[in-house]
Every structure is written in C-alpha cells, then in structure tokens.
Amino acid sequence: KQMTGKQSIQFDRAPHIIGSSSVAGKKEGEGPLADAFDLICSDDRFGEDNWEKSESTMQNEAMKLALQHSGLFPSQVRYLFGGDLLGQLIATSFGMENLDIPLFGLYGACSTCGEALSLAAMAVAGGFSDYAAAITSSHFASAEKQFRFPLGYGNQRPLAATWTVTGSGAFILGQKGGHARITGITTGKVVDFGVKDSLNMGACMAPAACDTIYQNLMDFNRQPSDYDKIITGDLGYVGQTILHDLLKEKGFDIAGVHMDCGIEIYDRETQDTHSGGSGCGCSAVTLAALILPKICKGVWKRVLFVPTGALLSTVSFNEGQSVPGIAHAVVIEHC
Amino acid sequence: KQMTGKQSIQFDRAPHIIGSSSVAGKKEGEGPLADAFDLICSDDRFGEDNWEKSESTMQNEAMKLALQHSGLFPSQVRYLFGGDLLGQLIATSFGMENLDIPLFGLYGACSTCGEALSLAAMAVAGGFSDYAAAITSSHFASAEKQFRFPLGYGNQRPLAATWTVTGSGAFILGQKGGHARITGITTGKVVDFGVKDSLNMGACMAPAACDTIYQNLMDFNRQPSDYDKIITGDLGYVGQTILHDLLKEKGFDIAGVHMDCGIEIYDRETQDTHSGGSGCGCSAVTLAALILPKICKGVWKRVLFVPTGALLSTVSFNEGQSVPGIAHAVVIEHC
CATH class of the missing domain: 3.40.47.40 (Stage V sporulation protein AD)
Structure with missing residues (x-):
C-alpha cells in the first residue's frame, strides 16, 4: 500500500x-x-x-x-x-x-x-x-x-x-541511477486565507506551505528533525516568517531546518530584490544547482522540497478575488 | 509491462x-x-x-x-x-x-x-x-x-x-464499479503544422488528432474498426474533413466510425454555430451526457475518446506565432 x-x-x-x-x-x-x-x-x-x-x-x-x-x-x-x-x-x-x-x-x-x-x-x-x-x-x-x-x-x-x-x-x-531519489510526495490543496495583496505573495502562499508541510509530517509520522532540510519554493523573507509562525501554532518549530529557494537565489543587500525571488523557475534552478548536489553527495540525507504557488491571474485580481495558495511537497533522499 | x-x-x-x-x-x-x-x-x-x-x-x-x-x-x-x-x-x-x-x-x-x-x-x-x-x-x-x-x-x-x-x-x-473502464491511453505531443488562423481551430488541431489516433492504432496494433467509435473533442466540420484526409494519407479510413463532440453538441442549422462547438467543456459534457451512457449500456463496446487542444494565447497569437495542437486519447470500454 x-x-x-x-x-x-x-x-x-x-x-x-x-x-x-x-x-x-x-x-x-x-x-x-x-x-x-x-x-x-x-x-x-x-x-x-x-x-x-x-x-x-x-x-x-x-x-x-x-x-x-x-x-x-x-x-x-x-x-x-x-x-x-x-x-x-x-x-x-x-x-x-x-x-x-x-x-x-x-x-x-x-x-x-x-x-x-x-x-x-x-x-x-x-x-x-x-x-x-x-x-x-x-x-x-x-x-x-x-x-x-x-x-x-x-x-x-x-x-x-x-x-x-x-x-x-x-x-x-x-528507475535506477544517480544518487537522489523521490521516496514520497504530499500533494497540496488550494488554501485561501483571503489575502488580496498580489504584491505580497509570501503572505498568500505561506498558509498553503504550512498546510502541506504539516500534512506531510502527519502522513509520514515524522518530526521536522527527520529532515535535514525543509525547503520551500519562493516564500521569501516575509512568507518565511509567516510560515514559521503558522507551524508553531500547530506545534512544529521548523526554523532550524527551514530554507527558502527565494531567499537563497539572490543577495538581498546588493541585488535589491526585497523579499526574495519567486516564479516556478526559482525552486527549479535552486533544486538543480544547490539542493540536488548536496543530496547526491550525502551532505543532506533527506530533504522535503516544497514549491509554493500563488493562484491568481490579472482577471481574478482585478475582479477583487483573493489570492489562494497551493504547495506540492516532494521527499528527496540520498541513495 | x-x-x-x-x-x-x-x-x-x-x-x-x-x-x-x-x-x-x-x-x-x-x-x-x-x-x-x-x-x-x-x-x-x-x-x-x-x-x-x-x-x-x-x-x-x-x-x-x-x-x-x-x-x-x-x-x-x-x-x-x-x-x-x-x-x-x-x-x-x-x-x-x-x-x-x-x-x-x-x-x-x-x-x-x-x-x-x-x-x-x-x-x-x-x-x-x-x-x-x-x-x-x-x-x-x-x-x-x-x-x-x-x-x-x-x-x-x-x-x-x-x-x-x-x-x-x-x-x-x-478500482471497481460502474460499466465503463479506461483500458488504455495514448498521450499526445505538440504538433505544429504552422497554421496561424486562430479562428480556424479545427485546422490547427486536426494534425494533432491525426498524430495521436495514428499512434494509438500503431501502439495497440488496432484498426479503426476495432473501435465502435473514434470520437474527437472539438474539431468541428472543418477539422473533421482535414482529419479524415490526413489519416487517409497514412492509410486509415476512419470516416465510418468517426464522431466529433463539437459537431454533436449543437444543431448547426438552427443554432448558428458555424463549424461546431469547442472548449474543454465540449468533450467533457459530451462524454458524460452522450458517450458514457452508450458505453455503459453496451451499445458501444470500445471507444477511442480523443479531446483536441489548440495551444495559443493572445500573446503568442499577437506575436505572430503559429497555433500548434495537442490531442490526448483515452480508450474506454464497456464492462
């Protein structure tokens, strides 16, 4: 099963x-x-x-x-x-x-x-x-x-x-080869906290990240420390803070193992990128360039990779709809 | 396998x-x-x-x-x-x-x-x-x-x-129940004949329908007559003619078993719908309302259901790109 x-x-x-x-x-x-x-x-x-x-x-x-x-x-x-x-x-x-x-x-x-x-x-x-x-x-x-x-x-x-x-x-x-494998997934639901600020996507997506990470820990009966890293896609600095707070409310402190691709990809001080990077290329290139090499070398044995999405279009935004989020988690392990 | x-x-x-x-x-x-x-x-x-x-x-x-x-x-x-x-x-x-x-x-x-x-x-x-x-x-x-x-x-x-x-x-x-089951699929590729007329979507999609239907017949080693119906999504009257011609060039005559949801859903004469219906609701409601009941009753034993899509956006169209097509086939059988 x-x-x-x-x-x-x-x-x-x-x-x-x-x-x-x-x-x-x-x-x-x-x-x-x-x-x-x-x-x-x-x-x-x-x-x-x-x-x-x-x-x-x-x-x-x-x-x-x-x-x-x-x-x-x-x-x-x-x-x-x-x-x-x-x-x-x-x-x-x-x-x-x-x-x-x-x-x-x-x-x-x-x-x-x-x-x-x-x-x-x-x-x-x-x-x-x-x-x-x-x-x-x-x-x-x-x-x-x-x-x-x-x-x-x-x-x-x-x-x-x-x-x-x-x-x-x-x-x-x-089916075989390489030194990283996907041992499990947790598929996300649309999570809507009613946030309407499309220029604060970290706040829009953090509730979805929280929902998926929490569910992953429940479904696999794991603690945050069972992962060497829990890596979200593009919450940025603002979303990261919200995620940590939301998960604390549910009894989990992930601050010690959490990392966000949107924070890793730019230097905020010199690159003027405000809250961080985003976009579905953000988590993808960070996975390929930074995360997978560390897993393949065995520096990290088990990682929870959680790209996060904000579900809006210009039409939904202009019609006054909220910006719900969704997050899909993938468990990647060294082998 | x-x-x-x-x-x-x-x-x-x-x-x-x-x-x-x-x-x-x-x-x-x-x-x-x-x-x-x-x-x-x-x-x-x-x-x-x-x-x-x-x-x-x-x-x-x-x-x-x-x-x-x-x-x-x-x-x-x-x-x-x-x-x-x-x-x-x-x-x-x-x-x-x-x-x-x-x-x-x-x-x-x-x-x-x-x-x-x-x-x-x-x-x-x-x-x-x-x-x-x-x-x-x-x-x-x-x-x-x-x-x-x-x-x-x-x-x-x-x-x-x-x-x-x-x-x-x-x-x-x-895993069980009902009187219809999906016994196979043939997944389509992006097929681009260079057609640029976004108001003639039948012509844009017919090559993709041809490609997927042909591949289905090859992959399963079947003839068109092995299906009670081969049903495309929304080629309409114009696209239907092109599809029949393209498949004839490849040695298959499907005219006798072919049906198109875009043709079935409206009465062209009284409803002023020109080449037919389209949209991803078109094949979906026709499958649910017309096709599945016939399969469940055993009137049709095996059907190849092939929704067809035209891959354009207003941006790609305005930038002068062609309108490629894609078609995904599903084999549905009575049980």
Missing part, C-alpha cells in the same frame, strides 16, 4: 533523479548561486526577439542539458511534465515542441516544479514510463508583462514584493 | 469510471443533447456576477453532482485533476477551492479532459489513489473575453470558427 495518511504517497519503488540542469538569467548569474548554474544567459534574451520566445528557448536549453546529463535521447523519455507561469503555458508549448515527447501541460503557479516532479515520479513508480521528465520555467520580463506593469514604466516595488526569477530547471527521472 | 508501443499505456488493472456529471449552459441546453445533461443553467451566470465566477460555480456544481452519482464524499477522493481555458486556471482554482481535495492543475487547452482522465487513470491504476477525479470546463463568455472580442462588440465570426461550449464535465475513477 503506497497511499500514506491523508494526501501522501510513499513509493514502493522510489524513482531516481538521474539527471538535472539549471539555466538562469543575468541577474541570477550575479547572485550567490552563480557558480552552480549550468548555463547563464548574459542578456536574458537567449537569442530571441521577444520575452516569451526567450523563455521557451531557455526551457529548451534546460531540457537538452538535462537529457545530456542523463545520457538519454529525447525519444527515450516517454512522458514530459512541464509548465510555466504564462497564460495558456505558451513558454512550455513552444519550448518543448521540437523535442517530440508526449507532453502533460501543468499549471500550479510557482508550485509547478513540485507538481511536475510528483507526477513524473508517479509515472515511473507506477511502471508507466522508464524515463519521465519534469521541467518548469519563469522569466522576469515575461512575468512582469503577464502580471504586473510594462518594464519601461519602472514602477516602484513594495518591500514585501518578490523578484521573478529568470530560470528553468529540468529533471529526468528513471 | 503496461507500456505499449511508443507513447501508450495498456493498464494491467483498468480503472473504472464510477460516476460522472454534465452541467451545461443555456445554448447547449437548447441543442441536441438537451435531455441528456444533468443540469442546465438558464442564463449562463450560475448565480454569479462575473463570467469567471460563473465558470467556477459551474465546475463546482459538476463535481458535486459527480460525487453524488458515485456515492462519495469529497474527502474520499485522494486526488483531483482539473483545468480550464482561462489564464492561470482561475476557473478551476476557485471552483475546486471549497472541496478540499489535493489538486493537480492541468492545461492542455481543449484536450484537457483527455489529459485529466489519463492522469487520474494512472493515479488509480498505479495504486496511488482509491478514487481520483477529473474535471474540465469552458464558458462561452469567459473564453470570448480571454481570447477574442468583448461580447458587446458583436463581431462577425468566420464560417470556420467554432462556438465555445458553456459546460463542465466531471468524472470519478475508482
């Missing part, structure tokens, strides 16, 4: 992460993880003439690198699970088009990396696929255009705002 | 469709399937004050009915696979919010019903979930606002255009 607790799975045959890659933009390439990225683009355009195509090309580069690192041809990957932040997932559709791999398009806002890894893991663990791929991306300029203001307008950003990461992370899962 | 051919799965333990529902709008309720829908809303508003909320409420009604028809509480459904056509899936996020079921958000344009059923089937067949739900919706007014022109503008529609269906179909999958 692989179903564990209320909303988790513990895989009988845990799928292995056999290859990964991280492709990042200029600003990310000037941050703390600069040396760890596989590829950094010097002007964020990736050779294209509009931001959406730039994001597609970045995704394509990431997937090609991950395949290369895994020693696989695209035709050996049976299913691809991918998504991005843009309306109708155009970065993914056009980015993955020429790879000719059957595609499941996903949308979980910035939680999509967790969603994609969860489903790719189910595909491999269920015997439905020898190899499955997961990919997500975000791009500062295409996201600003989609959700915020024209770049040329140069609007001020409140201190609670996060900076959308230009980056794409790709992962290849297989 | 469940992997079959290049991109298909034949399930060892085929999941059963134990309950379904169809909720439709006014125009759909005046069409040929009027008597078969579970619920018809007389003004397309479903009691809400904007179209996006109307679509969310319609989805919510559909899921509640499907649960009721399956004799289940929401808490018994471990995973929900859902999506819609709106940017960032706001119809689904807000529509499913109060059900408190772990959610995998999906985007495959109008092919999403096939994508959702495929993944829900994998979740149940893989032993990851006793019950899984699949839901999709589209709404004429929210889709026109998203993709086309303001309703008040009253623009003319070319004859190749389709009419977005206001409807939502929900399906509950389980």
Whole structure:
C-alpha cells in the first residue's frame, strides 16, 4: 500500500533523479548561486526577439542539458511534465515542441516544479514510463508583462514584493541511477486565507506551505528533525516568517531546518530584490544547482522540497478575488 | 509491462469510471443533447456576477453532482485533476477551492479532459489513489473575453470558427464499479503544422488528432474498426474533413466510425454555430451526457475518446506565432 495518511504517497519503488540542469538569467548569474548554474544567459534574451520566445528557448536549453546529463535521447523519455507561469503555458508549448515527447501541460503557479516532479515520479513508480521528465520555467520580463506593469514604466516595488526569477530547471527521472531519489510526495490543496495583496505573495502562499508541510509530517509520522532540510519554493523573507509562525501554532518549530529557494537565489543587500525571488523557475534552478548536489553527495540525507504557488491571474485580481495558495511537497533522499 | 508501443499505456488493472456529471449552459441546453445533461443553467451566470465566477460555480456544481452519482464524499477522493481555458486556471482554482481535495492543475487547452482522465487513470491504476477525479470546463463568455472580442462588440465570426461550449464535465475513477473502464491511453505531443488562423481551430488541431489516433492504432496494433467509435473533442466540420484526409494519407479510413463532440453538441442549422462547438467543456459534457451512457449500456463496446487542444494565447497569437495542437486519447470500454 503506497497511499500514506491523508494526501501522501510513499513509493514502493522510489524513482531516481538521474539527471538535472539549471539555466538562469543575468541577474541570477550575479547572485550567490552563480557558480552552480549550468548555463547563464548574459542578456536574458537567449537569442530571441521577444520575452516569451526567450523563455521557451531557455526551457529548451534546460531540457537538452538535462537529457545530456542523463545520457538519454529525447525519444527515450516517454512522458514530459512541464509548465510555466504564462497564460495558456505558451513558454512550455513552444519550448518543448521540437523535442517530440508526449507532453502533460501543468499549471500550479510557482508550485509547478513540485507538481511536475510528483507526477513524473508517479509515472515511473507506477511502471508507466522508464524515463519521465519534469521541467518548469519563469522569466522576469515575461512575468512582469503577464502580471504586473510594462518594464519601461519602472514602477516602484513594495518591500514585501518578490523578484521573478529568470530560470528553468529540468529533471529526468528513471528507475535506477544517480544518487537522489523521490521516496514520497504530499500533494497540496488550494488554501485561501483571503489575502488580496498580489504584491505580497509570501503572505498568500505561506498558509498553503504550512498546510502541506504539516500534512506531510502527519502522513509520514515524522518530526521536522527527520529532515535535514525543509525547503520551500519562493516564500521569501516575509512568507518565511509567516510560515514559521503558522507551524508553531500547530506545534512544529521548523526554523532550524527551514530554507527558502527565494531567499537563497539572490543577495538581498546588493541585488535589491526585497523579499526574495519567486516564479516556478526559482525552486527549479535552486533544486538543480544547490539542493540536488548536496543530496547526491550525502551532505543532506533527506530533504522535503516544497514549491509554493500563488493562484491568481490579472482577471481574478482585478475582479477583487483573493489570492489562494497551493504547495506540492516532494521527499528527496540520498541513495 | 503496461507500456505499449511508443507513447501508450495498456493498464494491467483498468480503472473504472464510477460516476460522472454534465452541467451545461443555456445554448447547449437548447441543442441536441438537451435531455441528456444533468443540469442546465438558464442564463449562463450560475448565480454569479462575473463570467469567471460563473465558470467556477459551474465546475463546482459538476463535481458535486459527480460525487453524488458515485456515492462519495469529497474527502474520499485522494486526488483531483482539473483545468480550464482561462489564464492561470482561475476557473478551476476557485471552483475546486471549497472541496478540499489535493489538486493537480492541468492545461492542455481543449484536450484537457483527455489529459485529466489519463492522469487520474494512472493515479488509480498505479495504486496511488482509491478514487481520483477529473474535471474540465469552458464558458462561452469567459473564453470570448480571454481570447477574442468583448461580447458587446458583436463581431462577425468566420464560417470556420467554432462556438465555445458553456459546460463542465466531471468524472470519478475508482478500482471497481460502474460499466465503463479506461483500458488504455495514448498521450499526445505538440504538433505544429504552422497554421496561424486562430479562428480556424479545427485546422490547427486536426494534425494533432491525426498524430495521436495514428499512434494509438500503431501502439495497440488496432484498426479503426476495432473501435465502435473514434470520437474527437472539438474539431468541428472543418477539422473533421482535414482529419479524415490526413489519416487517409497514412492509410486509415476512419470516416465510418468517426464522431466529433463539437459537431454533436449543437444543431448547426438552427443554432448558428458555424463549424461546431469547442472548449474543454465540449468533450467533457459530451462524454458524460452522450458517450458514457452508450458505453455503459453496451451499445458501444470500445471507444477511442480523443479531446483536441489548440495551444495559443493572445500573446503568442499577437506575436505572430503559429497555433500548434495537442490531442490526448483515452480508450474506454464497456464492462
């Protein structure tokens, strides 16, 4: 029986992460993880003439690198699970088009990396696929255009705002190989605390992160200390504080083991990124560049990776709706 | 070994469709399937004050009915696979919010019903979930606002255009029960013939439908006559002709067994719907209202259900990109 607790799975045959890659933009390439990225683009355009195509090309580069690192041809990957932040997932559709791999398009806002890894893991663990791929991306300029203001307008950003990461992370899962494997997942629900400030996404997503982490601890009967790290996607400094407070109310203190990809990816002091980084590329490139290498080396034996998403569109925001959150957790262990 | 051919799965333990529902709008309720829908809303508003909320409420009604028809509480459904056509899936996020079921958000344009059923089937067949739900919706007014022109503008529609269906179909999958089961799937790739006319979606999607149907016949080593019906999602009259021609070039004549949900749902003569219906509610409500009852009664023993999607956004369209297609096939059999 692989179903564990209320909303988790513990895989009988845990799928292995056999290859990964991280492709990042200029600003990310000037941050703390600069040396760890596989590829950094010097002007964020990736050779294209509009931001959406730039994001597609970045995704394509990431997937090609991950395949290369895994020693696989695209035709050996049976299913691809991918998504991005843009309306109708155009970065993914056009980015993955020429790879000719059957595609499941996903949308979980910035939680999509967790969603994609969860489903790719189910595909491999269920015997439905020898190899499955997961990919997500975000791009500062295409996201600003989609959700915020024209770049040329140069609007001020409140201190609670996060900076959308230009980056794409790709992962290849297989039945064996590599030194990291996905041993379990906890799939998140839509959690709505009624927060309406779309420029404070940390506050919008922290309740969902709390819900999923709490449920993971319950479902697997674990304590925070059973993880070397609990790593959220892009709560940033503001969301991190809220998450710690919310989990304390439920009896868990995770401050000692918690880390947030949105905090790791930029240097707040020198890069003017306010609350931190965000976007579904944020957790993806941090996983590939920083987290997986540490798991593979055995520095961390067991990590709970929890990408977090804010479920809004400009339409829902302008119609006065709240911004609910969702978070999908993946348990990754050294092997 | 469940992997079959290049991109298909034949399930060892085929999941059963134990309950379904169809909720439709006014125009759909005046069409040929009027008597078969579970619920018809007389003004397309479903009691809400904007179209996006109307679509969310319609989805919510559909899921509640499907649960009721399956004799289940929401808490018994471990995973929900859902999506819609709106940017960032706001119809689904807000529509499913109060059900408190772990959610995998999906985007495959109008092919999403096939994508959702495929993944829900994998979740149940893989032993990851006793019950899984699949839901999709589209709404004429929210889709026109998203993709086309303001309703008040009253623009003319070319004859190749389709009419977005206001409807939502929900399906509950389980390990046993009911008289229909999903015995296999063929997952589609992004297929791009370079068509750029977003008002001729049949032409955009027909190549993808051809690719997936052809691959299904190859992977399962079947002839079109091995299916009682091959049913595409929303190619409409224009796309149907193209599909038949493309498959003939590959050596298959499906004209005798082919049916299209977009053609079935409206009366072209009296309802002024040009090439037919479309939207990811189109195939979903037709499956629930027309196709499943015939499979359950044994009138049809084996059906290939192939929802088709056009992968565009207003941004990609305005930037001069083509409109690629994708199609996800599900084999449904009487039991």
